[in-house]
Amino acid sequence: MSLPELVAAALFAGVLAYGLFGGADFGTGWFDLTAGGSARGAAVRTQVDESIGPVWEANHVWLVYVLVTWWTGFPETFAAATTTLFVPFLLALLGIVLRGAAFAFRKYSGTLGQARVFGAVFAASSLLAPFFLGTIAGAIASGRVPAEGYGDRWHSWLNATSLFGGAIAVGTCAFLAGVFLTADAARAGRVALARTLRRRTVGVGVATGALVFAALVPILHDAPTLADGLTGRAAPLVALSGLAGVATLVLLVRHRYAAARVAAVLAVGSVLLGWGLGQYPWLLVDEVTIEQGAGARATLVGLLVAVGLAVVVVLPPLVWLFRSTQWPATAEITDHGAGR
Amino acid sequence: MPDLLLGALTADPAGLLPAREQMAVSLGWHIVLACFGVAFPTMIFVVHRRGVVRDDAVALRLARRWSKVAAVLFAIGAVSGTVLSFEMGLLWPGLMGPYGDVLGLPFAFEGLSFFVEAIFLGLYLYGWDRMPPRRHLLLLLPMAVAGIVGSYCVISVNAWMNMPTGFRVVDGQVTDVDPWAVLFSSGTVLSFAHMWVGAFMVVGFVVAAVYAAGMLRGRRDDHHRLGFTVPFGFASVAAVVQPVIGHVLGMRLGETQPAKLAAFELATTTEQPAPLRMGGLLVDGDPRFYLAIPRWGSFIARGSFRKPVAGLDTVPREDWPPVNVTHVAFQTMVGIGTLLAVAVVVFWIARWRGRDPLAHRPVLLGAVLAGPLAVLALESGWVATEVGRQPWTVWHVLRTPDAATDNPGIWWSFAGACLLYLGMTVAAYVVLRSMARRWRAGEEHLPSPYGPEEVPR
Ligand code: HDD
Ligand code: HEM
Ligand code: HEM
Secondary structure, three states: OOHHHHHHHHHHHHHHHHHHHHHHHHHHHHHHHOOOOOOOOHHHHHHHHHHHOOOHHHHHHHHHHHHHHHHHHOHHHHHHHHHHOHHHHHHHHHHHHHHHHHHHHHHOOOOHHHHHHHHHHHHHHHHHHHHHHHHHHHHHHOOOOOOOOOOOOOOOOOOHHHHHHHHHHHHHHHHHHHHHHHHHHHHOOOHHHHHHHHHHHHHHHHHHHHHHHHHHHHHHHHOHHHHHHHHOOOHHHHHHHHHHHHHHHHHHHOOOHHHHHHHHHHHHHHHHHHHHHHHOOEEEOOOEEHHHHOOOHHHHHHHHHHHHHHHHHOHHHHHHHHHHHHOOOOOOOOOOOOOO | OOOHHHHHOOOOOOOHHHHHHHHHHHHHHHHHHHHHHHHHHHHHHHHHHHHHHOOOHHHHHHHHHHHHHHHHHHHHHHHHHHHHHHHHHHHOHHHHHHHHHHHHHHHHHHHHHHHHHHHHHHHHHHHOOOOOHHHHHHOHHHHHHHHHHHHHHHHHHHHHHHOOOOOEEEOOEEEOOOHHHHHOOHHHHHHHHHHHHHHHHHHHHHHHHHHHHHHHOOOOOHHHHHHHHHHHHHHHHHHHHHHHHHHHHHHHHHHHOHHHHHHHHOOOOOEOOOOEEEEEEEEOOEEEEEEEEOOHHHHHHHOOOOOOEOOHHHOOHHHOOOHHHHHHHHHHHHHHHHHHHHHHHHHHHHHHOOOOHHHOHHHHHHHHHHHHHHHHHHHHHHHHHHHHHOOEEEOOOEEHHHHOOOOOOHHHHHHHHHHHHHHHHHHHHHHHHHHHHHHHOOOOOOOOOOOOOOOOO
16 A cells, blocks of 8 residues: 555544444434424433433544545545535535534433423434435545635535435435444343334434435446445445344344344444445545655654554554443433333 | 624625624624634532532532533533534635635634533433442543544634644645644644633623622522522632733734724824724724723733834735724723623622621622623623724635635524524523523422423433
């Protein structure tokens, strides 16, 4: 691997981590939004609070990592993307800001009325953000970001690949979140809540799977370079993703929640990886390759130093955070108001 | 007003003016919360440690409450910082495209620190009643360190914009990039010190103001005393040190950015020795309405009563910053800084002589006012620095019109940003108020209102 490719790999590792961790975070918004009125939805919303409360901020930093690595490692392509995809970037940003703020506000809001307002903002913006991030990915993957920037501000992201990309992003986020929430609820002994969540997650999973296959048809026409990659080099990953997705559903139905989590991560992770491999060696498809887009060598080396430091300094406490907040059962919380 | 339009002489990109406004609003908002990220963990640590080591229930309760406040503030601090990351590209493609690989590395290390801060914040908030008390307490230390390292890194980017290093421009191409030179630039240390101390002033005075307000309403218990004393102590030390650092920082400007210094001092012509002008505005190119103190301008700007201060006449007209904004902002900062430094010295002398200043309502009132004043000083300092750097985004390298986006839609995004920040400010205020009210009503754990009653914390 060349130096720019190494940095691109590090960048993509961030995309992957954000897709999985941030995605599972975002997806909780779907279940929160559809949980029902305040009495009926209390159990789901409390579970959402508890599951992502301690980790959402850390999960969110992956996005900052991705942006920073992108503009430092491949500066001109970053400027090209922001000038072309101004609108979806802005709307994704809006979603991210509203969601983080509203989530924190809701947790400490003083009245049910306030909690409702913040909750609605949190849940709705949780769908907004992945949708527009998905359209950005679609625009890049379908070769709509010109190297010199200032591409078509509307058609660049209002097209089949982008819109399907957005919808798929929302679906996969919800799917991941559903699997995680179900597992968390079951581990905490909230049987009725786990049952509802499981049922709804299976629904989301089937719908998202159908969406992914439906999307293949327009993508084959609309994004030929990506399509070549997906059906060629990345085909095994696409197949793996499909298999893992089905496995997740089967495991959910059989109450094997811990295993279902692994399968779901595999399913979504391999789709993302497939996209990356599918568009390799392009950074902006059909416009700029990784080698062409790379910034100064000294900076790329510096970035790799930062990444190395991150592995040493950030990963161990991150693992500690997930271990201590996510894995032990919090059995003292009862199954209150679930599934009614 | 002609001042503000100075950049608009040639065909400017459509996004220039709104982009500048939007950047100013989002940075101005973020910086206040960033201060909490820098200074609050240290203050919580002091209080929490007292609670653990001395088995002090009041201190422990205070630390627990502060940690919940921190949870809210850090969350909106993090999202508003994310706004900035996006805006760097959305508003300033002409900066990020050509110079992204020059200035980017410090941001990468900044990202690392935010990761650490977010992780340990999560652990700390979760750890109450779940971890051995001493280990739980120690979780604050990585947060405090990360806040400091993170702000050092961002400041190094800002210092680079003022004193660019680590690259050469040959035939319009950026070459010989050395990103480490940006991170470890000698220009950063002073700016960082000033910012760091400023953060302790802002957080210290603001938090102390909350408890001073409580005491004004008659809530004079141990809880309020401690809640006032710890942050006020930090703020006091910071307030005394700050003018010294600021002064040294100003002296450097004489060499690195004389145009900015001239605007700070409202110096249209070079004078030796130069007077200190208090107040004043530039009207039709002449300074008016000021009070002049002979020789002190030279001392403040150059550290000697005799040295000359270069005036704006040494700077080509098209390179002038907006003089009035810069000057007023600078004087606001310095005025408030001086006032606060004197005030805390008087306060502690009175304390030391065995009086209790907190028994007097005017003192408490002053303490309440110090909070917003410190914030105003911080904002003014940034406005002075950033507007004073104009018309350059990167000093003598990249003009702001060349950095800005050519997108005509920025007025919309600017309006949206204003609404968003207004909304977040109101919401944060409402939520923090209702937290305080519930605490006073004896509800310590603040369960979420839609949840089952027995949810812990
Ligand atoms: C609580 C906040 C606060 C207070 C009380 C002061 N400052 Fe300040 N000042 C800042 C907060 C600040 C700041 C917002 O943090 C700035 C902007 C950039 C920076 O690094 O610090 C700043 C910038 C700044 C600069 C511009 C540096 C540059 O452009 O490179 C100078 C010369 C001073 N300050 C000088 C002073 C003096 C002489 C003060 C005396 C009382 C003072 N400041 C008080
Ligand atoms: C262009 C300027 C800036 C950019 C792009 C920027 C970016 C960011 C980002 C992305 C975050 C969120 C990190 C997270 O998710 O936790 C953040 C938070 C933070 N920023 Fe900024 N920032 C800027 C200016 C500043 C300044 C001037 C300071 C000052 C000292 C600062 C200090 C901090 C601190 C301490 C935090 C953590 C705050 C918290 O978690 O509450 N930033 N910033
Ligand atoms: C260290 C962190 C910071 C960085 C890297 C930074 C970066 C920038 C950039 C890239 C611009 C746009 C280019 C330009 O106008 O020259 C800008 C403008 C500006 N920033 Fe900063 N900034 C920082 C901190 C702050 C803070 C905390 C404030 C608080 C008020 C602030 C206030 C402004 C203002 C008022 C402008 C517009 C100036 C004008 O157009 O007249 N900056 N900054």
